Amino acid sequence: MAKLQAVIYDLDGVITDTAEYHYLAWKTLAEELHIPFDRSFNEQLKGLSRVDSLEKILAEGTEQYSPTERQRLAEKKNDHYKSLIQEIGPKDLLPGVYQFMLEVKEAGIKTGLASASKNARTVIEKLEITHLLDTVVDAATVERGKPDPEVFLKAAQQLHVEPSQCVGIEDAKSGVTAIKSAGMYAVGVGDEQNLSEADWVISDTSHLSLDRLKEKL
Ligand code: B16
Numbered sequence: 001m002a003k004l005q006a007v008i009y010d011l012d013g014v015i016t017d018t019a020e021y022h023y024l025a026w027k028t029l030a031e032e033l034h035i036p037f038d039r040s041f042n043e044q045l046k047g048l049s050r051v052d053s054l055e056k057i058l059a060e061g062t063e064q065y066s067p068t069e070r071q072r073l074a075e076k077k078n079d080h081y082k083s084l085i086q087e088i089g090p091k092d093l094l095p096g097v098y099q100f101m102l103e104v105k106e107a108g109i110k111t112g113l114a115s116a117s118k119n120a121r122t123v124i125e126k127l128e129i130t131h132l133l134d135t136v137v138d139a140a141t142v143e144r145g146k147p148d149p150e151v152f153l154k155a156a157q158q159l160h161v162e163p164s165q166c167v168g169i170e171d172a173k174s175g176v177t178a179i180k181s182a183g184m185y186a187v188g189v190g191d192e193q194n195l196s197e198a199d200w201v202i203s204d205t206s207h208l209s210l211d212r213l214k215e216k217l
């Protein structure tokens, strides 16, 4: 890469672990619907939009639901999720993330958030990191969810930066695919096998460092 111009972050699983709250909220809904649901199934939902996640869960059951009922179920999950995230604060930032975000910002590199979550703005405000992000893509305006590159391309566009000069950071397989399809350098956070498509995989966020990243580019 000629010059690193922007770092684009995924939210859930990279900046904070809201994945746990999504899991708990989906689990409550699945139990009400008598659909089996566990952590391993939940892995498949990471990075997927709310409606896509619901579709996957309902496909595990036998009942058919009308579009209106599906909408009501998605709202129910979201109400539960919103009540669970009330208590989020700076203490919930993943290890090393605040330091890294600050380092990037202070180096004059642009920053963006490419989350599939419609609750992303609430979460970043609660985490008190809004000032460390130059742009946030509104998930409501994104037509195609991850693994489609749209959300990452939109972030680059809003930052007026070429995708080839961007680094994307993701914890989900679908998210890494989205970054690569956008033509960006992908940092994967998590399991090396699961995220094999990424250019650089780190086991957790404590390994994020701007110097290391620049060496890798
Ligand atoms: P919401 P990310 C994603 O966030 C989550 O990984 C995924 O589990 C969730 O279903 C999705 O946001 C939508 O969230 O229901 O709040 O709109 O990883 O893209 O930051």
Ligand code: MG
Pocket (backbone or CB within 6 Å): 010, 011, 012, 013, 014, 046, 047, 170, 171, 172, 175
């Ligand atoms: Mg994620």
